[in-house]
Amino acid sequence: MTDYKTPALTVDVVIFCLREQRLQTLLIKRGVEPYSGKWAIPGGYVRYGEDIDAAALRELGEETGVHNIYLEQLYTFGAPDRDPRGHTVTVTYFALIPDENITIEAGTDATDAAWHVLDELPDVAFDHKEIIGYAHERLRYKLEYTSAGFKLLPREFTLTELQTAYEIVLGEKLDKRNFRRRLLEADVLEKTGQYRSGGEGRPAMLYRYHAKADPQVKARRLYP
């Protein structure tokens, strides 16, 4: 095998979370050049011998302390000038995490880590704005056409909470009766038998998703 000089390889993970009724993403403040002081998507080098999915999970764990999380490969960006230090190809992922017991830990190369509302992003390093935009589009697509929205919620949730999640991501009001009918027909949820009380009004049934349920794209065939 000839020893070609190859580009460096990184993974970057766009992490989405619903916090305070807004869609937010986790950014870290870079502590090293280039772009020192700018915000960036969490990520890092793929170690030799390490599976790329595992690398993404590792980076996600290092930055957020969460594990066993929904992670999906997004796209691979490989323009030679995207990193001023040298040609660096990055495999990007996007993650959906629920807003619960997350301890954000700034890594060694980061001076800070913080959530940012998606519509009010600061200037970000590298081509990360493009990557975030791409991930956001994919998220909207996923919620528009699949029942994957529960991945943004804790293990147990009410149907109204789920609908609210969809409304935040899609940016529009949904019809309660139609929403519930479609979702229950999709057969991905099951009742827990428990109710969430304590708030105002009638207590709501708590649901969870059963693991065997695979939220499929519900697309319309173009040709019969």
Add this chain to the structure above:
Amino acid sequence: MTDYKTPALTVDVVIFCLREQRLQTLLIKRGVEPYSGKWAIPGGYVRYGEDIDAAALRELGEETGVHNIYLEQLYTFGAPDRDPRGHTVTVTYFALIPDENITIEAGTDATDAAWHVLDELPDVAFDHKEIIGYAHERLRYKLEYTSAGFKLLPREFTLTELQTAYEIVLGEKLDKRNFRRRLLEADVLEKTGQYRSGGEGRPAMLYRYHAKADPQVKARRLYP
């Protein structure tokens, strides 16, 4: 910048073509170890400083002599043991090319290059069977839900030829009237004004697609 040891980086291109009423893919016979003598997807190392899309186009051009072709990034495979020579991450693409004036040229590392019917593939090297399967799935999806099928045909074609292309890829008969109605409503084709005569029966109108037409996924929203 610290100098991490990173995995090698390659691109691989799954090339689809309709030949002799079958869906076929181009494979090259490896002339070097490992897997010498086995068939593999065309591909090669990404050069330092080279854009990955450009690398895929270059590999495709070197193997088939075609340029200006429909190419789409598919997925990035990065299991550390997928190449016995060492950790090699590959960004895969899939290409649709029409069956016309293609001169297949075996590259330096290949002793041979040949088309293979997709349902009758030989043993292939590395994890290329998985990659081809993934690409095949994506192709079926694309034709099922979009009007991108014309990318498998020459610049000008008849509606029957297009319908046949869909039928071959999807593996089922389609209704002629519904097919034509949907396709014309999709507004991606235009009449050339020419007819294809010479065959038996009534001459058929030739169509081409207009470049501004972007074949969109026609999906059904899950929630109203």
Add this chain to the structure above:
DNA sequence: ACAAAAGTGTTGAGAGTACACCCATGC
């Protein structure tokens, strides 16, 4: 009893799907 949120069915409109015959050309 009143405020607040949960939960539940029906109907009209529009799209999807199935289906059969006439038309233009070559031999």
Add this chain to the structure above:
DNA sequence: GCATGGGTGTACTCTCAACACTTTTGT
């Protein structure tokens, strides 16, 4: 004139989308 493939319209069905009231709890 006949064989071959090209081209066209309609009716039924089913899914989609809009819409309002009753129920349960806490105060």
